[in-house]
Amino acid sequence: xxxxxxxxxxxxxxxxxxxxxxxxxxxxxxxxxxxxxxxxxxxxxxxxxxxxxxxxxxxxxxxxxxxxxxxxxxxxxxxxxxxxxxxxxxxxxxxxxxxxxxxxxxxxxxxxxxxxxxxxxxxxxxxxxxxxxxxxxxxxxxxxxxxxxxxxxxxxxxxxxxxxxxxxxxxxxxxxxxxxxxxxxxxxxxxxxxxxxxxxxxxxxxxxxxxxxxxxxxxxxxxxxxxxxxxxxxxxxxxxxxxxxxxxxxxxxxxxxxxxxxxxxxxxxxxxxxxxxxxxxxxxxxxxxxxxxxxxxxxxxxxxxxxxxxxxxxxxxxxxxxxxxxxxxxxxxxxxxxxxxxxxxxxxxxxxxxxxxxxxxxx
Numbered sequence: 001x002x003x004x005x006x007x008x009x010x011x012x013x014x015x016x017x018x019x020x021x022x023x024x025x026x027x028x029x030x031x032x033x034x035x036x037x038x039x040x041x042x043x044x045x046x047x048x049x050x051x052x053x054x055x056x057x058x059x060x061x062x063x064x065x066x067x068x069x070x071x072x073x074x075x076x077x078x079x080x081x082x083x084x085x086x087x088x089x090x091x092x093x094x095x096x097x098x099x100x101x102x103x104x105x106x107x108x109x110x111x112x113x114x115x116x117x118x119x120x121x122x123x124x125x126x127x128x129x130x131x132x133x134x135x136x137x138x139x140x141x142x143x144x145x146x147x148x149x150x151x152x153x154x155x156x157x158x159x160x161x162x163x164x165x166x167x168x169x170x171x172x173x174x175x176x177x178x179x180x181x182x183x184x185x186x187x188x189x190x191x192x193x194x195x196x197x198x199x200x201x202x203x204x205x206x207x208x209x210x211x212x213x214x215x216x217x218x219x220x221x222x223x224x225x226x227x228x229x230x231x232x233x234x235x236x237x238x239x240x241x242x243x244x245x246x247x248x249x250x251x252x253x254x255x256x257x258x259x260x261x262x263x264x265x266x267x268x269x270x271x272x273x274x275x276x277x278x279x280x281x282x283x284x285x286x287x288x289x290x291x292x293x294x295x296x297x298x299x300x301x302x303x304x305x306x307x308x309x310x311x312x313x314x315x316x317x318x319x320x321x322x323x324x325x326x327x328x329x330x331x332x333x334x335x336x337x338x339x340x341x342x343x344x345x346x347x348x349x350x351x352x353x354x355x356x357x358x359x360x361x362x363x
Contacts, residue, residue: 015028024324055104058108062111155306176258211235214228216228
């Protein structure tokens with residue numbers, strides 16, 4: 001008993017002190033094993049899924065692939081996804097074990113992903129590449145894409161850099177981002193950078209301009225009508241974001257940025273640039289997966305202060321550590337969307353090659 005308690009304490013310390021996701025996952029898996037939760041991940045029945053129907057659909061998909069029946073495979077895929085997406089999104093599936101959920105979830109998503117790629121790569125009778133591409137694009141539009149919303153929080157908003165870096169390191173950072181207040185600054189800094197620049201941003205956070213706040217004196221503040229110097233914030237924004245439009249940022253990075261606009265007068269209605277306007281402007285961020293800043297009373301005195309380099313590292317680490325427990329669910333919940341991206345990219349390339357061949361001048 002003492003040995004088990006000592007082992008648990010050591011593993012818990014490893015979990016809390018992990019410096020990267022790989023070490024965190026190793027400690028989480030060991031703790032799950034100690035608690036007998038790895039066995040739950042292998043169970044045939046969980047009580048949270050329609051296991052028999054999911055296995056039946058997986059068998060039908062496999063049968064269609066084996067027989068090259070792409071038309072029937074499309075119908076089964078549509079029916080199965082419509083039937084099971086709700087239960088696959090159940091957050092309770094990811095609260096039992098730390099290291100992931102029941103293996104049936106992964107097996108079902110494997111079958112869906114394999115079937116999507118089969119349809120992409122194999123001919124459908126009387127369907128051209130252009131038509132197939134439109135089918136995938138339409139299906140993706142209906143299915144939707146993952147998006148990341150970043151809240152405000154003054155200096156605490158630097159925590160978002162840790163969240164986004166954890167996602168980026170696992171190739172899970174969405175191409176669509178939205179933000180408010182400090183979250184808008186972090187989202188803007190990401191969406192204006194291409195892949196090479198973003199790698200530099202995440203790998204060298206010490207280059208970030210940190211001084212966003214300068215408090216005005218009482219007399220100056222009363223005369224100006226505000227407590228902080230807007231010129232200091234402008235310098236902070238100029239250094240971290242530069243001067244680019246939304247369109248220029250998208251064309252450079254391929255990422256879509258959305259910023260919520262709050263009213264400047266008490267009787268003025270909010271003017272949102274994104275959906276879910278009320279939730280955004282009121283700072284009530286609720287998504288399918290939520291990552292929260294860990295409450296620490298000792299940090300609240302820093303909320304309206306410019307962070308030191310040590311604070312910056314601390315906030316980023318807190319963001320990463322809060323994201324790691326959510327990564328298993330994020331990976332699963334975004335797998336189909338990422339499969340759409342790959343299939344559409346392949347079909348676009350195939351269509352481009354076909355067009356080039358058709359327009360080539362014979363010698």
